[in-house]
Amino acid sequence: MQKTFKAPAKINLCLHVLGRLPSGYHELAMAMQRVDLYDTISIRVGNELGVRVECAGVDLPAGGENIAARAARALLDLAGIDVGVDICIDKKIPVAAGLGGGSSDAATVLLGLNEMLGCPASVAQLLALGGELGADVPFFVFGQPAWATGVGTTLEPLPVLPAVAYLLINPRITVSTADVYRSLRLTKGGELANLPRFSVVTKIDLQKALYNDLESVTLQQYPVIAEIKQRLLAAGALGALMSGSGSTVFGVFDDFETARRAGDVFAAQDDWLVFPVHPL
Numbered sequence: 001m002q003k004t005f006k007a008p009a010k011i012n013l014c015l016h017v018l019g020r021l022p023s024g025y026h027e028l029a030m031a032m033q034r035v036d037l038y039d040t041i042s043i044r045v046g047n048e049l050g051v052r053v054e055c056a057g058v059d060l061p062a063g064g065e066n067i068a069a070r071a072a073r074a075l076l077d078l079a080g081i082d083v084g085v086d087i088c089i090d091k092k093i094p095v096a097a098g099l100g101g102g103s104s105d106a107a108t109v110l111l112g113l114n115e116m117l118g119c120p121a122s123v124a125q126l127l128a129l130g131g132e133l134g135a136d137v138p139f140f141v142f143g144q145p146a147w148a149t150g151v152g153t154t155l156e157p158l159p160v161l162p163a164v165a166y167l168l169i170n171p172r173i174t175v176s177t178a179d180v181y182r183s184l185r186l187t188k189g190g191e192l193a194n195l196p197r198f199s200v201v202t203k204i205d206l207q208k209a210l211y212n213d214l215e216s217v218t219l220q221q222y223p224v225i226a227e228i229k230q231r232l233l234a235a236g237a238l239g240a241l242m243s244g245s246g247s248t249v250f251g252v253f254d255d256f257e258t259a260r261r262a263g264d265v266f267a268a269q270d271d272w273l274v275f276p277v278h279p280l
């Protein structure tokens, strides 16, 4: 049996780092949204035991080190099912780019393979398995705009967000999320209770809420990210922000057509990756 699934990218509309935990992880408060830039994942379930992964055209770990393979293995172990799983990833989401591509692949395998096996795991079990694979994975299992707290795995739905489009610009720089968190200087310290509630109804609310504590690290290392933010604003974006630990920057636009036209200008001038997208 073979099936194909779409794994979307995400952006962080805000990312507040509240503190460092004894585990080395950080306590966060984030608003997260998926967008319609997708990896395509084909999953084949067969009799040849083992989990195999193939990623056409990109330099990613094949086999057991790929987070998609780890997701499949974890689900098979939880369900106590012994079958062969072949995963083929057509990678469109830039890697190590702040767009959660690996996490989304993992969540898509958890959801897709679970469905193909007749749903041996509950959604609660998939969320928990996801959290063991990576902090962003449960958000993709959750599958809707979310307010994420704790290490990013405590999720509640966000009410309806304003209808906008985004333009994603990636300067072809890969960023290690672990290095960014390690280099972060915690200046403000914070309590979740003291954070203003993320209440975004209008485009102006969204513009005001855009904030990312990790910019202080990545922008210092890669000034081109600040340049992209400036240029997005000059191109008519209502706001611009780095996503996650970078290096992708998104601009907020009134509608898809405006974002696409601004994207054409970037694509003509620079060797950057340019994606006009809709929120999901």
Ligand SMILES: C[C@](O)(CO)[C@H](O)COP(=O)(O)OP(=O)(O)OC[C@H]1O[C@@H](n2ccc(N)nc2=O)[C@H](O)[C@@H]1O
Pocket: 012, 015, 024, 025, 026, 027, 028, 030, 098, 100, 103, 133, 134, 135, 136, 137, 150, 151, 152, 177, 178, 181, 182, 244, 245
């Ligand atoms: C930057 C974000 O993508 C924003 O959504 C996430 O916070 C990171 O999510 P992720 O890449 O799925 O995170 P993981 O794969 O679990 O961890 C990558 C690295 O990020 C750091 N990390 C991650 C999450 C968190 N709350 N605190 C951390 O310090 C850890 O050092 C870890 O070594």
Ligand SMILES: Nc1ncnc2c1ncn2[C@@H]1O[C@H](COP(=O)(O)OP(=O)(O)OP(=O)(O)O)[C@@H](O)[C@H]1O
Pocket: 060, 061, 065, 066, 067, 068, 089, 094, 095, 096, 097, 098, 099, 100, 101, 102, 103, 105, 136, 175, 177, 244, 245, 246
């Ligand atoms: N299926 C996969 N897709 C992408 N990266 C993978 C995958 N499997 C393993 N990796 C490894 O995970 C690392 C992070 O990749 P990913 O694209 O998820 O980062 P990211 O977009 O910056 O994530 P985040 O926004 O969660 O920080 C890369 O160094 C890559 O080698």
